[in-house]
Structure formats: C-alpha cells, structure tokens
Amino acid sequence: MKSGFVAALSIVGLVVVLVTAVLLLPGPESAPGATTGSSENAGKESLAAPSLTAIVNVRVFDGESVLESANVLFSDGRISEVGRGIGVPHRASVIDGRGKTLLPGLVDSHVHAIGTAGAEAVEFGVTTLLDMFSMPVNLGQMRDQRQGLAPTARADVFTAGYLATAAGGHGTQYGVPVPTLSSPAEADDWVAARLEEGSDFIKIVIEDGSAFSGSLPTLSRETVDALVESAHRRNTLAVAHVSTYDDAMMAIEAGVDGLVHLFADRQVDTAFIEAAVEAGIFVVPTATVMASAYGGPGTEWLRRHEILAGRLGAMQRQSLAQSFPGSESRASMWANVEFNIGALHDAGIPILAGTDAPNPGTAQGVSIHAELALLVESGLDPVDALRSATLIPTRLFGLGDRGCIRPGCRADLVLIDGNPLAAIETSARVESIWKNGYRVPVQQPESSTAQEQTEGSKATPRPAESVDLLDDPTRWMAAADDYMGGKSSASIDWIRLADSRALQVRADVEQGFAFPYAGAMWNTTGIPMQPADHSGHRRLVLEIDGPGSDYQLMLFSGKAMGAQPIRAPLPVGRESVVEFGEMGGLDLATLRAIGVFATSPSDERRFTITRARLE
C-alpha cells in the first residue's frame, strides 16, 4: 500500500509540475516575442463594466464635423448623449476635456492583423482594423467580439482572410499556405470559400512585380473580372492590391470597389481620374508604407514622440524604424505618391487612412498618426484626414456603429491633448482611449522619456584599439532577405585556417524580393543592431574570398535604427581598406552593424570572410 501511495503522490506531483509549467508560459501580450500566431481573441477580458462616463467641455470631432465645448456621455459601451450644455448626472465619472479633442476611435483601413495586432493598435487610438490578408483563424470569435459591447482592450478586426493571387504570386511568400487561382472558372468557388470562412470582403492581388524591378506571376484580367463579379453577386466588397498605374487602371476596369494601395510609378492623369470617378472607387493610398518603399518621410518623430514612444514595444519600435531595402534609390518617386493622393482627393475620390502595418516602416496603431500627417502633407485638410480614418471607412466598409460620436454610436473614443484639426500631428498626442466604453490602460508619458534616454545611453564608448571582428563569433549572424519575405537565405559557419579562423558564409540569393541579399552581419554589441561608440576607429580592413563579384559592404549607423546603411562594393580575393573618413553619412559614435552581402541572384554559394578588423 505504501508504494502505491508514493506512486500516486509522484504522479500527482508530476502532473502539477507540468500544468504549472504550462501556465507559466508567456501569453501573447508579453513582449517581446516573435508573434507568428494569429489568434486575435480570448485573453484576460475580466474587465470591470464601465459605468456612466462624461467627458465635458471638450472639442468633439464626430466623424464629420466639429462641435466646440461639448459634453459627451457614454455607458455600457455606447454613447448616450452628445451636445453643448448637456446635463451631467451626479453618478457619472467626469473627465475635463478643456483644451482637448475627442475623436471617434480611429479605423486603420489596411493592416495585417497578425499576432497581438488588436492589443497593440488600441493603445494608439486605433479601435478598428481592416485586415487585408491574414490566415483566417477563429473568424467566428473575431466577429462575436466586434458585434458585442463587452469591455475589451483590443481593436476589432474586419478581414479579407486569404487574398486572391496566382500560384507563386504576391502574398504567397510569407509561408502561409494561400489557396491560389489559376483560371477565371475557379473564381466563384474561391469567393464562396472565403465567405464560408468568414471573410468580410475580398482582396484581389494584381501585382506583376514590375514596380520593384522583379517579376511575379499574377492573376489574369479575366480572373480578376470573375472574382469581382462573384463578390458583387454575393453583396461583398472587392478591393485590389496594385503597385502600378496600369494595374490600377485594370482593377478599375474590372469593377473593383477600391484600391488598397496607391501607385508611385506615374502621376495620375485625366484619363485615370475620369475612370476612377466614373467607377466610383475609393482609395486606401497607404502613404505610410509607400513612404517606407519610396524614400518618403521617416517615422523618427513617432519613435521619439513625447507621449507615444513609451507605448512602443521593442518589436514595434524596430519595425517602425525599418524601411524597404533600396527605398532611397526610388526616392524620386515619392513625389508621385503625394501628388496622386492630392489629385484623387481633389477629384472627390474617397481617401481612406491605411498603413499596411506591420510592414517595414510601420507598426500597428502608431502608424495611423504618420498616415494622417502624410495625407495632410499630400493636400488633405486635417478634417478630411480625420474623416478618412473615421466616417469614410465606416460608410464604405459598412462598419456600422463605429467612426462616429453620436447617441447610439459605439463608445470607441480617443481623447487627444490638443487640436488635431489645427495641426494634424497633434493626433499623436493620444491621452486616453475607450474601447466599448472601457478605458484602455496605457503607458504614461513620463516613462517614455525615460525609455528614450536609456536607449540613447546604451551607446557605450569603446577604446580605439584594433579589434579583430573574427575574434568573437557571437557578434556574427547570418542575414538575408527571407526575413523581409524574400527567398534568399544564408547561414554561417566557422572554419580554421593555419593561424586564425575565418567565417564561412553559405549564401543562396534568390529573386523573390525586390532587392535580394544574403550574407553575414557583425553586430557592434551582442544584441543585433544595438549601437556602440566606435569613433576611435579610423578604418575597416576586410578580405573576402568567393565566387562572383557582387559583394557589398553595408555599414549601419545612426541614432535611428532604420537609417539606411552606407554601401560600398567589396572586391574579392584581396584585402580592402575602407577609410571611414571617406564615407559621408557614417556616424561612428552609433555604429550598429557591419554587413557583408552577396546581392545578385545565383545558385547557392559559399564565400569566406578571412579578415575583418577595425583599426
């Protein structure tokens, strides 16, 4: 009997240990982490039911126009009264809105709602996300959440689910198995399958890669026609991804309801504007991601923002700081983006604010403020920019009780410290957010400045002695564009030479990303891309050996992580000396990393870095 007792006890003990271990595993909200999952539901929602709240003496933008010095009352997730001189019951908790502006919770009309997107977005005032492609997981729950008024700290999501693309086309490169189309005959079943899964609208990819000097299989005009026809027959919106003028024209001719990117290859002309007006389309220009792809304005102001910086997680900060490789080489095209937005807006085409977060140069939620600023820069009035993130998407996508501040509207509210109608960048001064009437807890601004300071002070000075970069293997890592969605890959290995060691890089550069690369990177600290002070060093001595002559040196430096690297070609088979004094734009005080990359598509190859020394 005794041994039975011991066995029982130890079995129970083991089960307890296992369950405890599982319960201690980190949930989706614990930062930082690779957020590859896509369940946007469940969670800790045991939030207190909101009681009656009154925001008084506040400037209200109700989605359409402005009301000065009004009172707004809401309870149980809905707005009950709005107006000047509205009585405030005693039981209400009162918030003084003097000097502040109350906006409807913002709508980001182009995101990919993967991982914890909903929770990230809401902290920056975005309470509704229009997802333009993610894997359709738990769409039923997603729908339940957004239909209900339960208090939550997550943005609601409407989704396209899978996107319509050709086999091997844009959208298939992310490792998500996308059901593709090869003929118009498949279109109707494809659309039916999406609606069955719970898609709210249909997204069609028209992308031959030419805008990024590549080549991709894409849907035929006939297939696009059939998809649009099928979606419309089922009373569903069909929107299109395009990157060029010609593809946009084709989408309009096929009858899509809207374009979810704008193109930069050309300026719109009368023919285009007439066609767009005639067809009654809307446009989500995604200026934020276009800026990241076409050398537009950066996001540094948001990363250093007095109020928002402290709410950025490490991953968001990093993503925001990135840009698409080669962005600066296309910078001449950025003017087209701004011109096109302004021209379409002037012609009366509805413009919707969308960011394409979390692509490089964007992050969930915070980027809506960059988008609003870029729209105003392109010629919209601040009030039009705010409509583009509230009223207009609500109407065009049928979002119901959102994007408005009127009795009966959902209590998704954002209180801004200041007046974004006077200066649009003020929209980023997000003081408080209510989702379904629940006040979302956010990081207070004090700590944000503290975080900025720590980030700045991480640059530790180093003595200016020569450093053999090959001494410390932990600083090296393989790097390739697969990280950005390309097909190249790299790995590294150490090999012994007679009296030293060398880094052997296996690089497989594949066309698949606009600017393919594969190689190795040396990080100045043990943490990738963390800056360190190397101002004592004068030159870099490098020697590499391998097939081809397409090797590039990239020096990453600067206060902003996303600053473009300084590039230089690297000769093969002989020592090259890179004098830092001759490299304009290099900031040795914040040197982040040194990269050696093969850049032309070719079969898998091996090259070695036999010498790498800072002197």
Next chain:
Amino acid sequence: MNNVSIRTSGIRPAALWQFVQCQWLNLVRMPAYSLPTLLFPVMFYAFFGLVMIRGQAHYLLATFATFGIMGAALFSFGVGIATERAQGWFTLLRATPAPLAGVVAGKWFGAAIFAAIIVVLMEVLAAVFGGVRMHPGQWLGLVGVLVAGTLPFCLLGLGLGLLMSPNAAPAIINIVYLPLGFLSGLWIPVSQLPGWMQSFAEWLPPYHLARLALHVAGVQPTDVLLNVLVLVGFSGIFSLLVVVGWRRTRRSP
C-alpha cells in the same frame, strides 16, 4: 509486482490503478529507457526547430511535438510489448485473470505521461528560445490534443508489438516511424516536399494530428471534424490489428 490484484472478471478501477502504478514504477526505475525517450524528440526540436531553421519556432513546435508524442506512443507500446512477450511476461499475465484492457490502460498511461512531458518541455524551449507566445488555453490545448492524439499510435504500436518478433520490433517500428513523420510533414511542411510526395500526407494519421496541433496553436486553421474523424478511423483500423495480434499471441506467445 506481487501486489497485483487478482480479479476473476471485469475491469475494476483498482486493477487499472495497479497497472498504472506498475507502469509508473517501470518508467521511474528505468531512467536509462525513460530519459533518452523523453529527450530525443526535445533535442530534435531544439536543433532543427530552433537552431537550424530560424523564425519558424511556432509552426515547428506543433509538428515536432506531434513527432515526439508519436515516437513515445509507438516505442512504449511496440517495442515494450514485443520485449515483454519475449521475456515471457505476457505468458505470465495470461495465466492471471488480468484483463487485456488493464494492460493496455497501464501502458497508455505511460505513453500519455511521456507525451505530456515531451510537449511541455518543447513548449518551454519554444517560449524561452523561440519567442513563441500563445494564450494559456493554447499552451494547454496543445498538450491536451497531443496527449489524446497518442491513442491511434498506441494502438498501432500495440498491434505491431503483438504481431512482430521482439528482435524485429525496434527496427520495424523505426521504419514505420521515420517515413510516417517525414511524409506527414512533421519536419518540413508538406507544401515544401517534392510534388509527388505531397499526396501521401493526407492518407497518414500523423498528418491529421499535426493539423489539429497547428490549429490549436493558432498557426493554421483546419477542418477539425474531418481530422478527428480520420484519426478515429485509423484508431479503428489499428484496433483490428490489435485484436488479430492478441489472438495470435493466445495461440503462440
């Protein structure tokens, strides 16, 4: 073992508990068997799922964990039973009124415990080194799905263990185990396999269990009912194998 209760009919909870307890002691007292069995799949995940293939920790957690529990189930049953037959333990058991179901339940308990430990260890690695983040329900759900998912593989292992000679068992089970895992896309997603190989997957039980694991982990949605039905179907087929094997051992152990 001298306190194994002798019952004349039916399966009593006490008898089941005796088998569970015996199996437990078996595992605790033979770390030379238990530890490698537990650590092999976990190391496999650490090397290939975390170190070699970067950025796919979440997907590979689900598939490698499926691979891990499949091994635990096949080996503890297949090799275990075959060995016990060779040792005459089965002849002895048959001389007692011990029910077949009790023997199986005890063994299944061992496989389930192994499966749970393997999945939890992999989850800890995935969370700490792979940056994987899931809801508590998903972490638990993955363990639950895979523990329950040992059933068809336990039956397959049992059937093979009863039918095969003890010497052949480990080799044959390896020959079943590795290709089954590979073709089901447990190491490399099925979509990355050569075209002609892809068509095998849906006919194999681990593929369907992995689909369920991926679904629970929020990686990839699936038609849950279909996968469950297929696994139940396979369990039925493997049960037949067990019955045939059991009849045969009754004639010649």
